[in-house]
Amino acid sequence: MPIESNSATILAIDEFISNQENLSFLNDFDNAMRGREERLPTRHPSDAADLSWQLYELARAHFYMLRVANLKIVKIARGISWAIKAGNATVQMSLVRSLLEHTAALSFQLKVLAALQDDLSRQADSRKLRQAIERHHETVRKIYFNQSYTRGTGTAEKPDFHVNDYRKVLQRDYPEQERAYDKLCEFVHPNYGSNYLVSSGELGHGLLDRGYSEYEPDIEFANTCTRTCLELANHYETGASILLVFLDSRVEIAGKSGNRPMTIFNDKGLSHEGDGRAKGSALYFTKARTHGEAVDMMHRYLRSESREFKHSVIEGIDGGFLYERVETDVDTLWFKTRLGA
Incomplete structure (x- = not known):
């Protein structure tokens, strides 16, 4: 059995x-x-x-x-x-x-x-x-x-x-x-x-x-x-x-x-543009010094909004920005990072 x-x-x-x-x-x-x-x-x-x-x-x-x-x-x-x-x-x-x-x-x-x-x-x-x-x-x-x-x-x-x-x-x-x-x-x-x-x-x-x-x-x-x-x-x-x-x-x-x-490891503020609801209003962290720091800011932002990261998909490059679609336990959000940041 x-x-x-x-x-x-x-x-x-x-x-x-x-x-x-x-x-x-x-x-x-x-x-x-x-x-x-x-x-x-x-x-x-x-x-x-x-x-x-x-x-x-x-x-x-x-x-x-x-x-x-x-x-x-x-x-x-x-x-x-x-x-x-x-x-x-x-x-x-x-x-x-x-x-x-x-x-x-x-x-x-x-x-x-x-x-x-x-x-x-x-x-x-x-x-x-x-x-x-x-x-x-x-x-x-x-x-x-x-x-x-x-x-x-x-x-x-x-x-x-x-x-x-x-x-x-x-x-x-x-x-x-x-x-x-x-x-x-x-x-x-x-x-x-x-x-x-x-x-x-x-x-x-x-x-x-x-x-x-x-x-x-x-x-x-x-x-x-x-x-x-x-x-x-x-x-x-x-x-x-x-x-x-x-x-x-x-x-x-x-x-x-x-x-x-001290500056290297300081967490920059999460000042951003956009609301992340669509590609056209993708969240963009204005103080990010590098792409990696922008990704770190994304995770900090999700935690501050009580969202749990599930997975992400790179949706392409447009106008000098890399666009990423992120699935959370609550919804889907769009983020963008300036290339060369």
């Missing part, structure tokens, strides 16, 4: 994988980033150029880690889909626990990115800003390698982050994660839970290797956890992408001589 939630879970997995496959052009990461690097100032002719490169390398490291995190989740989700179709509860439970852990790690990176934005904006001079950037770059290195290295020796030190650190952050968005994780660990470890998945649950009696549907309540639990994690992973990727747009917009601003550190 089929388990009711299996089809909804497989659909959620397929949708997540499809969305990530649309980003497969980023798999050749160096080549994908080459165009961005070509727009950076030449290294070393000025402090501003060097600062721009330092910020870019921090943003690039976080972007790379974001792609790594999502690709791991894709691999895990494929395995869960296989386990459901194969009726293999043991493999399914192991992979759902892994999915929860990796979703928690993604939530942790989002928290780190949010703290980065706030910290860099408070630095009063160039020296302090450079030191802060290096601290944050070290943090993303630790997220990737999960250990520090003593410079010049190659000696590994103890791990910096533990999965429990990640899960504490996930708790905010997934209050049931503690109970879910404990239950999944019981199914994964060589304990009663994993014994139960291939037996009757009574020592010395009953059927061994029972059918998949015999564990329906537990499979339903695992499916709910899977769908929750994939939904949160999508949410975290969107949030991290918005923060990376902000950071990238500051890369270009930092490369312009004469900008003080």
Whole structure:
């Protein structure tokens, strides 16, 4: 007898994988980033150029880690889909626990990115800003390698982050994660839970290797956890992408001589023209210094209007402006950015 939630879970997995496959052009990461690097100032002719490169390398490291995190989740989700179709509860439970852990790690990176934005904006001079950037770059290195290295020796030190650190952050968005994780660990470890998945649950009696549907309540639990994690992973990727747009917009601003550190990270006011209801009245932020800053202003504007960003479509270039149509949870809005801004 089929388990009711299996089809909804497989659909959620397929949708997540499809969305990530649309980003497969980023798999050749160096080549994908080459165009961005070509727009950076030449290294070393000025402090501003060097600062721009330092910020870019921090943003690039976080972007790379974001792609790594999502690709791991894709691999895990494929395995869960296989386990459901194969009726293999043991493999399914192991992979759902892994999915929860990796979703928690993604939530942790989002928290780190949010703290980065706030910290860099408070630095009063160039020296302090450079030191802060290096601290944050070290943090993303630790997220990737999960250990520090003593410079010049190659000696590994103890791990910096533990999965429990990640899960504490996930708790905010997934209050049931503690109970879910404990239950999944019981199914994964060589304990009663994993014994139960291939037996009757009574020592010395009953059927061994029972059918998949015999564990329906537990499979339903695992499916709910899977769908929750994939939904949160999508949410975290969107949030991290918005923060990376902000950071990238500051890369270009930092490369312009004469900008003080405090000015680089200041949020410009949301003064704008138009109401966004149609292309002819597209919202245009008059104080945006770069296209990236205009995109950051767009997201700030949506938050100020209690709208949730869903997705956007570039509708073309007209009269020296790039036009973008944005779908929110409330309505559709049009934005425009002056080319070369």
